[in-house]
Amino acid sequence: MALNIKVGLIGLLDMLKFANLGKVRKQAIDAAPANEITAEYKINNFAKEMHPDFQELVVDQIIDHGDADARSFILKRADGKPAAYFRAGQYISLKLPIGESFVTRPYSISSSPEWTKEGKLAVTIKKNPEGFAADYLLANLKVGDKVIGSEGLGSFYYEKLRDAKNVIALAGGSGITPFLSMAYAIRDGIEDFNLTILFGSRTENAVLFRKELDDICAATPKVKVVHVLSDEEKPGFEHGFITAEIIQKYAAGEYSVFICGPEAMYRFAAGEVAKLGLDRKHVRRELLGATKKVWEQPGYPQDKKDQVFKLTVKQGEKEIVCDCPANEPVLVAIERAGIKAPSRCRSGECGWCRSRLTEGEVFIPEETDGRRWADKQMNEIHPCASFALSDLTLIVPGEYY
Amino acid sequence: MAAKYDVVVVGAGNAGISAAVKAALEGKKTLLIEKHNLPGGCASSFRRGRFEFDPSVHEICDWGPDDNKGDVRLLFERNGVKMDWVTVPECYRCISKYSDGTPMDISMPTGREPFIDKMEEYVPGTREAMNKLFDLFAEMKAAVKYMNDGTPNDSKYMQTNFPNVLRTCGYPSLKVLQALKLPQKAIDILSVYWCYLGVPLDELNFLHFGNMLDMYICRKAVIPHHTSHEISMQFMERFYELGGEAWFNCRAEKFLFDGDRICGVETNMGTIECEQVLANINPDIIYAKMMPKELVPEREKKLSTARKHNYSARMCVAYFALNKSREELGIDDYTVFFPSTSDTRREYESLAHIDTNKFSILLCYNKLIPDFSPEGTCVVSFTTMYGPDDWNKITPQEYAGIKDKFAKQCIETMKEKYGVDIEPYIEEMEVSTPMTFARYLGTPEGSTYGYELSGWDGMLARMMLIPEEFPIKGLRHIGAASFRGDGYSSTWINGDMCAAMACAELKEGGNK
Known part of the structure; x- marks a missing residue:
């Protein structure tokens, strides 16, 4: 039977x-x-407020932390608007013109998200003999200076559906900053x-934010602080490093461990945490930072270590050729060459510096290879966690500031 | 000095990457610019911990097997884009209520015969009507092929060969399904996919809906093995291979004109001169913010006024990486729909608000791709879509709480309707809201389907007026807001078609 479907009474209609x-139509x-025609949308404006291209910030106040060898910089939105709201624990990426270079640095925000209403946020920078940007900022940044910053970034924050209600934070030195914000x-x-x-901390005097932490503990029973001094034995303080025993002593019920501190502290803490037999979901760490001694990584070809390669960077119509030492991340070479290229976490994780490698070979340490699967197959690299093994040609994205 | 190209594609969403490949394949000097640092738009991925998540893909239609290749497969083959897919063997499971209020839990297979058999099992006495429906699909497929083949359509030929298509395709889907005398329960089962187009069945044009059903049932859907980012990267690989250039983190600020003809783009990376622009940007944004007001055509002002900013599908997705395998948890489906009612009009209305929207679609990629995540883990996601009202009122301080509330609702829905509680096993999670889509895609209100495909603004009506849809010389709108509407398949095809038109115009104009 031939198909004969009609919807109305008369097929012709x-x-x-x-x-x-x-x-x-x-x-x-x-x-x-x-x-x-108009195109103003509240949802899009909200997205823009939360995630601006950048925030122009002015140094409003500088607080010196004395023996803790650190300073807090209170930054304020230059345009008088509220600062982009963030989750406590997130970091801000500062974009800094230093000499001929444009460098970025991620710093955990040390202030309460509440401050954003007044356009303010704080970062705390510790003196670091190897730190190029940290020492520059400590020596040069004055009240009234302008800095370009990102919004709050990263996923180092408490998430109630994922994390245990009790969080044990392991902090070392300036690694206290995300926890202070929390x-x-x-x-x-x-x-x-x-x-x-x-x-x-090393000694009682070197404890960063002692008073601030005491005040918070006095104001809320939900926050407790245990000081662990490595170089001093004092009553009221734990002594030594943060070990599995100390964690167990202060943990109760189901708990999540959050870790933030310098690389050495992180490695020690990670080893101790492993002894606790926690589920992987209950252990979270802040960014690792760039790999320091890449030649100590498994699989690194030792003959490359001290070589300096040629790096050709293409950005839109621009093309710049510069030196690229094998022993530091490709991103550093890009920055030294005075190129404004995007980067944020500098730990291989966020992918903001994602660039296309069209020629050459790089070494990417496994633990900081945060690339997408397809990117690994198709020559996309994160220059912040990649090290040159030959001359390179790289196509980098543009910047907005 | 400005950079010069034949074709500039603005926006590397699905339509943009497809258009870029086509233009490069035609030998045009092509530049693809994208404001984000990744290609793909929705077709992307993101990493959290040891997991990689797909922000959006559910089921890609119109690929098809070797002996029944769909338009998408033909496009990939024609343009040399390589891709290994994973086939979705079943259509869908739906746990809900029938229109009469009785509980529904159905699983529909792919393939005409199995689908009809299963329907007969759930709703006895439907075989004859279902056969008619599939015969109509077959006639429709032939008609669509005829209409799309590039030759002028002869109405006599169409009347002789596709009479049923011509008689049904001017109508909304619900009317046609009722005319086929399908019982309401069968219509309830058939209506599950309405949300892929975002228009309730009493309004959604039958040709569009029927064509989609046919593609999913008869050709089966596919998904990428390694997230949508893999697909987008395959397009990019082909584009680079053809000599194309792409600039990321490059935002088009303004379009430049020579008289009434578009001649370039101003960006944060400099000015670009070109002959043709393919804009993967919502037209309202272009006309309101990116070009001189006096050059905006009257017809486009009227069109925009008539559309009343009626954007479609502000997606909200909760993503969970679980530290148990799907087998341990008892998740045995790839996709499960949890509508609160089978009445698509009522469901459409309840989607509008945060408090009334209980709809979600569950995906578990590991069901089809065991190694989608590390061993002993699995990844699930839940998708719904909202109206704009409530999301317009949220403050930054409330935002994290609203995301959590949505994620919790998804978990509860799964627990209640599917009997699996995933909450204790969450190792990583993320929530994308309309704000998230607005942030990364730049679409109005974070909508992902362009303008709602309803009534006079349906796909078929748009396609009938293609010559009038691009009134500015040298500018074509591509993407979900263009004539094919939303979806990966439609936007790839739309980008390809528009790029072909632009290249043809370059040839006629005697340009290089």
């Missing part, structure tokens, strides 16, 4: 309805007034979890 679809358009957020009613900070 059905056909006309089909033929008229275009005409009906035309009529609907013709019938409308020719108003000026502690403020708990005090301010923004976050709701129990935070026990095991804070490793």
Whole structure:
């Protein structure tokens, strides 16, 4: 039987309805007034406020932390608007013109998210003899200076559906900063979890944010701080490094461990945490930072270590050729050459510096290879976690500042 | 000095990457610019911990087997884009209520006969009507092929060969399914995919809906092995191989004109001169913000006014990486739909608000791709879509809480309807809201389907007026807001078609 489907009573009219679809469209358009077209959307404006291309910030105040060898820089939005809201624990990437270079540095935000309402946020920088940018900032940044910053970045924050209600934070030195922000957020009613900070410092005098932490603990029972001094034995303080025993002593019920500190502390802490037999989901760490001694990584071809290669960087129409030492991340060579190229986490993870390698070979340490699967197959690299093994040609993305 | 290209593609979404490949294949000097640092738009991926998540892919239609190649497969083959797919063997499972309020839990297979058999099992007495429906699909497929083959359409030929198509395709889907005398329960089962187009069945044009159903059922869907980013990268690889250039983190700020003809693009990376622009940007944004007001055509102002900013599908997705395998957890489906009702009009209305929207679609990639995530883990996601009202009112301080509330609702829905509680096993999670899509895609209100494909603005009506849809010389709109509407398949095809038109125009104009 031949198919004979009708929708209306008369098939011919059905056909006309089909033929008229275009005409009906035309009529609907013709019938409308020719108003000026607008494209203002609250949802898009919200996205822009949360994730601006960049924030222009002014140094509002500098606080010296004395023996802790660190300073806090209180930064304020230059345009008087609220600063981009962030999750306590996130970092901000500062974009700094230093000499001929444009470098970025990620710093955990040490202030409460509450401050963003007044356009403010704080970062805390510790003196670091090997730190190029840290020492520059400590020596040069003055009240009134302008800095370009990102919004809050990264996923080092408490997530109630994922993390245990009790969080044991392992902090070393300036690694206290994301936890300070979390502690403020708990005090301010923004976050709701129990935070026990095991804070490793060398001596009592060198403890960063001692008073701030004491004040928070006095204001909320949800935050506790245990100081662990490596170089001093004092009553009221734990002594030594942050070991599995110390963690167990202060942990109760189901708990998540969050770790933030310098590389050496992280490696030690990770070893101790492994002894606790926690589920992987209950152990979170802040960014590792760039690999320091890449030649100590498994699989690194030792003969490349001291070589200097040629790097050709293409960015839009621009093409720049510069030196690229094998022993530091390709991103550093790009920055030294005075190229404004995007980067944020500098730990291989966020992918913001993702660039196309069209010629040459790089070494990428496994632990900081945060690339997408397809990128690994198709020559996309994260220059912040890649090291030249030959002359390279790289196509880098543009920048917005 | 400005860079010079024949064709500039603005926006590397699905339509943009497809258009770029086509233009480069035609030998045009082509530049693809993208404001984000990745290609693909929705067709992308992101990493959290040891997991890689796909932000959007559910089921890609129109690929097809060797003996029944779909338009998407033909496009990939024609343009030399290589891709290994994983076939989705089943259509869908749906756990909901029938329109009469009785509980529904159905699993529909692919293939005409199995689908009809299964329907007969769930709703006895539907075989004859279902056969008619599939016969109509077959006629429709032939008609669509005829209409798309590039030759002028002869109405006599169409009346002789596709009479049923012509008689049904001017109507909304619900009317046609009712005319086939399908019982309401069968219509309820058939209507599950409506959300892929975002228009309720009493409004959604039948040709569009029927064609989609046919592609999913008869040709089966596919998904990428390694997230949508793999697909986008395969397009990019082909584009580079053909000599194309791409600039990332490059945002088009303004279009430049020579008289009334587009002649370039101003960006944060400098000015680019060109003959043709393929813009993967919503037209409202172009006309309101990216070109001189006096050059905006009257017809486009009227069109925009008539559309009333009626953008479609503000997606919200919760992604979970779980530290148990799907077998341990008891997840045995790739995709499960959890509508709160089978009445698509009522469902459409309830989607609008955060409090009333209980709809979600569950995906578990590991069901089809065991190594989608590390051994002993699996990845699931939940998708829904919202109206703009509630999301317009959210403050930054409330935002994280709203995301959590949505994620929690997804977990609860799965627990209640599917009997699996994933909450204790979450190792990584993320939530994408309309704001997230607005951030990365730049689409109005974070919508992902362009303008709603309803009534006079349906796909078929748009396609009938293609010559009028691009009134500015040298500028073509591509993407979900263009004539093919939303979806990976439609936007790839749309980008390819528009690039072909632009290249043809370059040839006629005697340009290089």
